[in-house]
Amino acid sequence: MSLKSLKVFLKTATMALAMAMAWAAEPTPSASAVSPRAGATNAPPEKTLVVLGDSLSAGFGVDPAEAWPARLQEMIRREGLPWKVVNAGVSGDTSAGGLRRLDWILRKPLDGLLLELGGNDGLRGLPLEATRTNLQAVIERTRAKHPKARIVLAGMRMPDNFGEAYTRQFEGLYRELAQTHRVALIPFLLDGVGGKPELNLPDQIHPNAEGHRRVATNVWPVLRPVLAEAP
Numbered sequence: 001m002s003l004k005s006l007k008v009f010l011k012t013a014t015m016a017l018a019m020a021m022a023w024a025a026e027p028t029p030s031a032s033a034v035s036p037r038a039g040a041t042n043a044p045p046e047k048t049l050v051v052l053g054d055s056l057s058a059g060f061g062v063d064p065a066e067a068w069p070a071r072l073q074e075m076i077r078r079e080g081l082p083w084k085v086v087n088a089g090v091s092g093d094t095s096a097g098g099l100r101r102l103d104w105i106l107r108k109p110l111d112g113l114l115l116e117l118g119g120n121d122g123l124r125g126l127p128l129e130a131t132r133t134n135l136q137a138v139i140e141r142t143r144a145k146h147p148k149a150r151i152v153l154a155g156m157r158m159p160d161n162f163g164e165a166y167t168r169q170f171e172g173l174y175r176e177l178a179q180t181h182r183v184a185l186i187p188f189l190l191d192g193v194g195g196k197p198e199l200n201l202p203d204q205i206h207p208n209a210e211g212h213r214r215v216a217t218n219v220w221p222v223l224r225p226v227l228a229e230a231p
């Protein structure tokens with residue numbers, strides 16, 4: 001990694017972590033604080049969607065406002081849905097790292113969790129069973145703490161050079177988790193983006209601004225019904 005890339009990495013990771021910490025540190029609003037204001041008596045209370053992910057969520061190499069979680073917030077506002085997106089993506093995170101951070105994140109009330117982890121596990125060739133166990137634990141702990149929370153799982157795929165068996169099994173573990181735990185599944189987060197030079201940074205791993213816009217369009221058809229149907 002070049003010095004320039006390292007500086008971008010550190011800046012992105014620091015900003016994403018600071019945003020998540022600021023959200024977690026906010027006091028929980030009292031009932032009076034979230035009561036509809038005069039003239040907005042029919043306005044529903046705002047719900048919180050946390051994106052727990054890695055550099056793809058954190059927006060490595062792009063402005064945080066260009067990352068796909070921020071694009072989702074724009075879509076949510078256009079639809080008039082009462083949801084706030086909290087980006088808890090940290091560059092370089094693995095499924096184990098996300099699990100370690102989870103208890104801290106769950107201290108605050110949340111109504112939805114978009115789980116985008118595991119890509120770094122695959123790129124490092126970590127055991128698939130460990131990735132499965134970690135992601136499953138995230139889902140189970142979230143439901144134990146916030147039983148009504150809606151959960152969406154972002155599926156990932158590995159490049160073909162990892163071998164047919166590994167890539168097939170890696171992709172399959174997301175489908176299996178979604179079916180077993182009855183969570184909504186985004187089949188492949190980087191569909192139409194991965195492997196497209198014009199939609200990625202020079203490293204050909206992380207999306208550029210236009211790539212993030214495309215990722216948001218991949219997420220939205222799965223996420224929107226989940227948000228709209230939430231009580």
